Amino acid sequence: xxxxxxxxxxxxxxxxxxxxxxSIFSMLNIPLKFIENPSINLPYWxxxxxxxxxxxxxxxxxxxxxxxxxxxxxxxSEAKLHENLKSSVKNKSGKWIVTNSNNEISESHICxxxxxxxxxxxxxxxKVDVETFCKHFTMKQxxxxxxxxxxxxxxxxxxxxxxxxxxxxIEFYGVDPNNVPQHPCDLFFGKWIxxxxxxxxxxxxxxxxxFIGNTSMDAQLSIxxxxxxxxxxxxxxxxxxxxxxxxxxxxxHFGGYIWGTDIDFMxxxxxxxxxxxxxxxxxxxxxxxxxxxxxxxxxQYLDVLVSDFSRPLWRQDLKFDALITDPPxxxxxxxxxxxxxxxxxxxxxxxxxxHIPSKVEYGLPHIYSDLLNFAAQHLSIGxxxxxxxxxxxxxxLEEQLPSHPCMQLVGNSExxxxxxxxxxLLTYQKISDDIPNMPHDPHGAAHNFRDKYFAVGEIxxxxxxxxxxxxxxxxxxxxxxxxxxxxxx
Amino acid sequence: MLTSKCLRxxxxxxxxxxxxxxxxITEVDYNPExxxxxxxxxxxxVLWRAADSIGHSDGLPQTIEPKFxxxxxxxxxxxxxxxxxxxxxxxLVCPESGRRFPxxxxxxxxxxxxxxxx
Ligand SMILES: C[S@@+](CC[C@H](N)C(=O)[O-])C[C@H]1O[C@@H](n2cnc3c(N)ncnc32)[C@H](O)[C@@H]1O
Numbered sequence: 001x002x003x004x005x006x007x008x009x010x011x012x013x014x015x016x017x018x019x020x021x022x023s024i025f026s027m028l029n030i031p032l033k034f035i036e037n038p039s040i041n042l043p044y045w046x047x048x049x050x051x052x053x054x055x056x057x058x059x060x061x062x063x064x065x066x067x068x069x070x071x072x073x074x075x076x077s078e079a080k081l082h083e084n085l086k087s088s089v090k091n092k093s094g095k096w097i098v099t100n101s102n103n104e105i106s107e108s109h110i111c112x113x114x115x116x117x118x119x120x121x122x123x124x125x126x127k128v129d130v131e132t133f134c135k136h137f138t139m140k141q142x143x144x145x146x147x148x149x150x151x152x153x154x155x156x157x158x159x160x161x162x163x164x165x166x167x168x169x170i171e172f173y174g175v176d177p178n179n180v181p182q183h184p185c186d187l188f189f190g191k192w193i194x195x196x197x198x199x200x201x202x203x204x205x206x207x208x209x210x211f212i213g214n215t216s217m218d219a220q221l222s223i224x225x226x227x228x229x230x231x232x233x234x235x236x237x238x239x240x241x242x243x244x245x246x247x248x249x250x251x252x253h254f255g256g257y258i259w260g261t262d263i264d265f266m267x268x269x270x271x272x273x274x275x276x277x278x279x280x281x282x283x284x285x286x287x288x289x290x291x292x293x294x295x296x297x298x299x300q301y302l303d304v305l306v307s308d309f310s311r312p313l314w315r316q317d318l319k320f321d322a323l324i325t326d327p328p329x330x331x332x333x334x335x336x337x338x339x340x341x342x343x344x345x346x347x348x349x350x351x352x353x354x355h356i357p358s359k360v361e362y363g364l365p366h367i368y369s370d371l372l373n374f375a376a377q378h379l380s381i382g383x384x385x386x387x388x389x390x391x392x393x394x395x396x397l398e399e400q401l402p403s404h405p406c407m408q409l410v411g412n413s414e415x416x417x418x419x420x421x422x423x424x425l426l427t428y429q430k431i432s433d434d435i436p437n438m439p440h441d442p443h444g445a446a447h448n449f450r451d452k453y454f455a456v457g458e459i460x461x462x463x464x465x466x467x468x469x470x471x472x473x474x475x476x477x478x479x480x481x482x483x484x485x486x487x488x489x
Numbered sequence: 490m491l492t493s494k495c496l497r498x499x500x501x502x503x504x505x506x507x508x509x510x511x512x513x514i515t516e517v518d519y520n521p522e523x524x525x526x527x528x529x530x531x532x533x534x535v536l537w538r539a540a541d542s543i544g545h546s547d548g549l550p551q552t553i554e555p556k557f558x559x560x561x562x563x564x565x566x567x568x569x570x571x572x573x574x575x576x577x578x579x580x581l582v583c584p585e586s587g588r589r590f591p592x593x594x595x596x597x598x599x600x601x602x603x604x605x606x607x
Binding site for chain 2: 233234236257261263265268269287289298299302303304305306307308311313315318319357358
């Protein structure tokens with residue numbers, strides 16, 4: 001029997017919610033059926049899923065999902081919620097009873113009594129959690145709320161620490177803390193099924209990662225990217241602008257085998273100035289390989305190479321299962337490729353090994369058309385390229401995004417960076433193997449983010465200073481902890 | 490790691506030869522599904538020759554048998570050569586030009602010089 005589930009989301013990165021969920025549903029091959037039309041201002045979805053296993057699979061991937069309940073009742077008032085549940089006790093039809101189906105809110109739907117049977121086994125312990133959003137209640141008040149459910153056939157013993165079944169009662173008072181209504185506007189009751197991957201954000205936090213660079217992506221966005229790319233166990237994943245490898249950490253977490261390239265020799269060898277303010281020298285072990293070890297996913301590290309993405313490197317017919325990348329925007333790190341403007345330039349043989357070649361500008365339009373051409377050539381069909389794209393917000397036009405006939409845009413989520421600028425997470429799916437050679441993006445000139453970025457005067461010296469102060473504050477805590485660790489040793 | 494190993498099978502100017510001066514063996518988790526999926530992506534002959542050139546072709550067949558995915562012993566050997574044998578220091582050598590690409594700390598440096606790009 002298909003059941004209804006309440007998916008509860010973190011109220012952040014709102015523009016990424018649909019993209020992440022659609023990617024996960026399609027990767028797991030689970031049909032998405034809404035019982036109520038979702039609203040981005042509300043932190044929940046009410047959906048029908050084929051089975052509880054599906055709900056658990058979804059929760060095992062999504063980082064924007066807080067948790068998932070099997071829904072028993074939902075209403076706009078407390079009285080109605082209880083009325084529904086009382087009717088459910090008697091609903092032996094084996095189905096949801098759906099009255100006035102033209103109403104968009106499912107508040108008078110009655111769940112089948114079978115669902116409630118989950119707690120009628122005297123050998124199963126249970127507990128009831130009460131969660132209230134945007135309003136605080138004391139423990140005593142919460143217990144009173146629980147007592148109102150005494151009509152449910154709860155036969156087992158209560159166990160607060162390790163119950164067999166956790167029931168959940170939610171009162172939602174809206175999202176505006178300055179305007180909290182007296183009564184909750186939405187109420188839900190159901191059985192807890194699984195938590196999403198919020199804890200992974202802490203586990204992968206950059207604060208405790210051994211090797212980071214100043215463009216390392218935060219854990220949450222990296223996890224979203226791996227989901228957008230639909231990375232599954234055994235996939236071969238490449239980040240062609242790998243830097244400190246932050247995107248590969250989440251890809252490997254979900255079972256990807258990872259490969260990276262970067263033009264910056266010093267970066268891959270962790271010989272750049274330490275990113276953490278106040279850290280004098282980098283640790284010998286610092287490397288992408290070291291990070292993989294730190295998270296227990298060393299076996300999925302294939303390799304990183306120093307190489308220039310504008311030059312061919314891979315065997316023509318080699319296919320990757322996913323490409324995940326954050327190309328250089330030219331603001332915090334230069335966009336460049338190997339080259340020199342002098343003629344008759346030569347280098348003696350003994351200099352060759354340690355030579356770090358000089359670089360010429362590698363413009364953004366160029367980078368993105370190289371990236372799409374590369375994806376069209378080297379992705380397996382149906383697989384995805386996920387990449388960030390910086391923009392001046394006023395000038396955004398969807399039809400000017402980089403495009404390629406083999407690559408279909410399937411995700412486009414905005415993260416606002418400042419008043420003027422944002423970056424968009426673009427997800428392209430390879431839909432055809434019939435590859436024309438695309439010279440350059442026709443909208444190339446429209447995309448010179450770096451020029452525009454500086455033209456709008458975003459980074460004034462003052463702003464830079466402020467940012468630096470912020471970074472110092474952020475790392476101070478980490479360093480203190482490190483120092484204490486050292487003392488102990 | 491698969492790294493430098495597989496690399497050969499993967500780079501253009503193909504196949505690159507390997508000179509290894511330091512080889513590390515690191516045991517890592519064995520995942521037969523991954524190995525089964527990666528084999529078709531490799532150029533087996535090239536892989537075999539490369540493994541052989543650094544003295545790690547022991548027991549690896551020169552050609553792949555048709556039902557390799559059922560042969561656990563074989564998959565384990567591929568796992569070893571792909572994921573556990575790391576070339577820490579050495580060179581990759583271009584078969585056409587003899588150009589050496591140094592590997593240090595397991596990271597090959599494929600950058601060309603300015604002159605080579607011209
Ligand atoms: C935005 S950063 C990526 C940061 C990365 N996600 C991380 O975790 O640190 C872009 C990277 O692209 C690299 N890069 C710039 N030009 C390149 C080129 N032509 N080929 C390869 N990498 C390049 C830079 O060295 C930089 O590390």
